[in-house]
Amino acid sequence: MHEERAVDLANQELRSGGDLRRWLERSGSVDEGGAVELSFRLPEFLELRDAVRSVFEASIGGGPFPAAAVERLNETSARVPIVRRLDPPDAVDVPIASGAAAGVLAGIARSAISLVGTDRRERLRRCPACRRFFLTSRRDRLWCSVACGNRTRVARHQARRRAAPA
Numbered sequence: 001m002h003e004e005r006a007v008d009l010a011n012q013e014l015r016s017g018g019d020l021r022r023w024l025e026r027s028g029s030v031d032e033g034g035a036v037e038l039s040f041r042l043p044e045f046l047e048l049r050d051a052v053r054s055v056f057e058a059s060i061g062g063g064p065f066p067a068a069a070v071e072r073l074n075e076t077s078a079r080v081p082i083v084r085r086l087d088p089p090d091a092v093d094v095p096i097a098s099g100a101a102a103g104v105l106a107g108i109a110r111s112a113i114s115l116v117g118t119d120r121r122e123r124l125r126r127c128p129a130c131r132r133f134f135l136t137s138r139r140d141r142l143w144c145s146v147a148c149g150n151r152t153r154v155a156r157h158q159a160r161r162r163a164a165p166a
Contacts, residue, residue, distance in 0.1 A: 004135065005029070006112035007124075009045070010052045011132045017042050024104070034100045041101045048076055048105055052112045056133050059116045060126055076109035128152070 008027060014020050017039035024035040038045075051072035058065045080098040084091055095103060115121060115135075123135045129148035143149040 002107075002111050004111070005108050006052050006115060007056075007133050007135060009049050009108050010056055010112075012049065014042060014046060014049065020045055029104050029107075030100055038101050038104060041105075044101065044105060047072060048108060051076075052108070053133075055112060055116050056124060056126075059121045059124055065116070073109045073113055076105050077113060078106075080106035 005027065008023075012019070012023050014023065020042050021035045021039035024030050024038055025032060029035075030038060051069040054066045054069035055073065058069075079102040081096045082093045083096060085094050086092075095106070098106070115124060120135075123137070124133065125136050125141070125144075126133055127142075127144035127148050129143055129152045132144050134144035143152065
């Protein structure tokens with residue numbers, strides 16, 4: 001599964017259909033024409049993003065998942081049933097035909113479910129510097145990027161210098 005799709009959506013500030021269209025094009029979820037069509041579905045993407053954020057926060061915090069968020073993820077995932085087929089030598093999941101919006105939304109919901117519904121949820125973090133969600137490959141990783149880590153360390157250093165007697 002592409003867990004990154006759900007993490008990426010959770011981090012997006014989508015204020016308009018244009019923001020959604022640009023994100024869809026960058027993420028490679030659909031072609032340019034499909035992205036334009038999906039940009040009119042902004043409310044559905046915002047609802048899904050809010051549900052993903054709620055479930056991620058609960059997962060990181062160790063609390064129970066909010067029932068409404070779980071319901072939204074499950075409902076969105078179920079919009080496009082999947083059939084497992086043998087494509088020798090692999091088994092592949094093939095979505096049953098659906099519209100572009102349902103397919104993209106269901107894929108993102110499934111990626112969130114796959115992330116928080118397995119032990120991979122332990123890889124999910126929230127950067128204390130920028131507040132973005134990210135997946136870590138090391139248990140001791142605190143920041144989403146080197147830049148956030150550097151900014152935090154520099155700010156801490158500057159605070160210590162200001163607090164030190166002259």
